[in-house]
Amino acid sequence: MKDINFLKANNARSLWHPMTAPSDSLKNPPTIVVSARDCRITDVDGHEVVDAVGGLWNVNLGYSCDVVKQAITAQLERLPYYSIFRGTSNDAVIELSEALRDFFDADGMGRAFYTSGGGDSVETALRLARQYHKIHGEAGRYKYLSLKKGYHGTHFGGASVNGNANFRTAYEPLLPGCFHIPAPYAYRNPFNEADPARLAQLCLQALEDEIAFQGAGTIAAMIMEPVLGAGGVIPPHPSFMPGVEAICRRNGILLIADEVITAFGRTGAWSGSRLWGVKPDFICTAKAITNGYFPFGAVMIAESVAAVFEADDSGKAAIGHGYTYSGHPVGAAAAVACLAEMQRLDVRSSAAARGAQLWQGINRLKESHRVVGDVRGGHGLMLALELVADRDSKKPADKAVPARVQAAAYEAGAMIRVSGPNIILSPPLVLTEADAAVILDALDKGLSAA
Numbered sequence: 001m002k003d004i005n006f007l008k009a010n011n012a013r014s015l016w017h018p019m020t021a022p023s024d025s026l027k028n029p030p031t032i033v034v035s036a037r038d039c040r041i042t043d044v045d046g047h048e049v050v051d052a053v054g055g056l057w058n059v060n061l062g063y064s065c066d067v068v069k070q071a072i073t074a075q076l077e078r079l080p081y082y083s084i085f086r087g088t089s090n091d092a093v094i095e096l097s098e099a100l101r102d103f104f105d106a107d108g109m110g111r112a113f114y115t116s117g118g119g120d121s122v123e124t125a126l127r128l129a130r131q132y133h134k135i136h137g138e139a140g141r142y143k144y145l146s147l148k149k150g151y152h153g154t155h156f157g158g159a160s161v162n163g164n165a166n167f168r169t170a171y172e173p174l175l176p177g178c179f180h181i182p183a184p185y186a187y188r189n190p191f192n193e194a195d196p197a198r199l200a201q202l203c204l205q206a207l208e209d210e211i212a213f214q215g216a217g218t219i220a221a222m223i224m225e226p227v228l229g230a231g232g233v234i235p236p237h238p239s240f241m242p243g244v245e246a247i248c249r250r251n252g253i254l255l256i257a258d259e260v261i262t263a264f265g266r267t268g269a270w271s272g273s274r275l276w277g278v279k280p281d282f283i284c285t286a287k288a289i290t291n292g293y294f295p296f297g298a299v300m301i302a303e304s305v306a307a308v309f310e311a312d313d314s315g316k317a318a319i320g321h322g323y324t325y326s327g328h329p330v331g332a333a334a335a336v337a338c339l340a341e342m343q344r345l346d347v348r349s350s351a352a353a354r355g356a357q358l359w360q361g362i363n364r365l366k367e368s369h370r371v372v373g374d375v376r377g378g379h380g381l382m383l384a385l386e387l388v389a390d391r392d393s394k395k396p397a398d399k400a401v402p403a404r405v406q407a408a409a410y411e412a413g414a415m416i417r418v419s420g421p422n423i424i425l426s427p428p429l430v431l432t433e434a435d436a437a438v439i440l441d442a443l444d445k446g447l448s449a450a
């Protein structure tokens with residue numbers, strides 16, 4: 001490692017960071033993380049904190065997961081790369097595909113298509129959805145529906161279905177034919193409806209209305225996160241996703257569950273679709289599939305969709321899509337080890353238990369800190385606190401406020417994430433009770449500095 005002076009002097013000098021202005025990284029130098037163990041990270045100054053961000057919702061098994069590290073090293077030694085484009089395959093990806101098929105059997109998924117990350121997985125599902133309709137004679141279905149507040153990565157397709165202007169405006173014009181439905185966000189919504197069940201019904205009505213307006217026969221797919229994540233952790237009422245599924249089925253629209261965050265236990269269920277009892281047509285995964293140790297993703301494809309592709313030999317079902325790193329053997333080996341370890345440790349149960357602890361904790365913090373306007377969570381280890389200038393008017397807190405909360409919480413022992421007016425918590429699923437208590441204590445101190 002280069003010495004501290006070199007790292008500090010050159011921090012952000014020769015790179016641009018995602019999701020911030022280059023000038024901001026120069027004015028507010030990023031924290032330089034140099035090592036990690038269990039659920040804790042250490043910065044260049046030797047300050048160790050609990051990582052309440054979990055890397056970026058991906059290091060679900062923490063930083064000391066030896067089985068995944070060993071699988072990666074062993075695979076690098078034996079076969080560091082081979083493509084799975086037409087005509088070749090590798091042993092690791094075959095083994096993984098059988099393991100994923102078992103894992104997602106309860107969701108009705110039977111095939112995998114591999115990618116290098118979440119954005120690629122979204123792009124893949126969007127493209128395959130259009131192709132599905134072309135194969136079975138409905139070429140007019142090309143539009144996409146999605147939720148406002150949704151996050152689907154920043155590729156052009158993903159950004160076009162994204163529901164947040166921050167990822168859109170500077171890059172417009174985006175893909176034509178993408179339309180957005182109000183999110184089931186009880187704290188703020190165009191219906192002024194605070195009751196989650198009634199709000200879910202209103203959002204479903206808006207979905208039906210949009211379908212009628214566009215014409216069902218023009219719509220290829222609806223993409224949604226089972227629990228909106230990066231948009232501020234917005235768990236819907238349990239009736240919402242089943243309602244979307246029923247509407248999609250009635251109208252011949254494919255349902256894409258973007259589970260880049262929610263797959264593999266984060267919500268306290270093995271998948272977000274299973275949490276709500278829904279069987280989508282595609283499930284997009286990435287992130288925790290390799291515990292964040294290798295860039296990798298998989299789109300899971302429902303048996304019913306696979307049947308349409310596999311029955312066609314006219315040429316329409318030839319997949320003109322793929323990435324150099326689709327099915328990368330090192331990523332596949334990491335994922336095989338990771339899947340087994342997640343199940344051995346039953347991380348969905350620990351996510352539920354630690355999630356309940358943090359959920360109670362942040363509700364208590366809301367009572368003692370007026371700056372907290374809303375707290376959201378209650379489904380595993382994805383939680384948020386929305387900060388406001390004033391509770392009655394719900395005016396969002398000034399930009400400097402969450403930054404101050406974050407800095408003070410970091411000093412007090414926890415790395416938390418700021419996204420707009422929201423503080424987001426997405427720690428590893430193997431978080432201990434003691435580490436969860438550290439997060440709550442650090443948050444308390446952070447909010448006191450608001």
Ligand SMILES: Cc1ncc(COP(=O)(O)O)c(C=O)c1O
Nearest residue numbers: 117118119151152153258260261
């Ligand atoms: C739901 C969802 N979809 C897609 C993505 C994009 O994934 P990636 O950043 O790996 O491209 C993310 C990333 O946070 C996500 O949360």
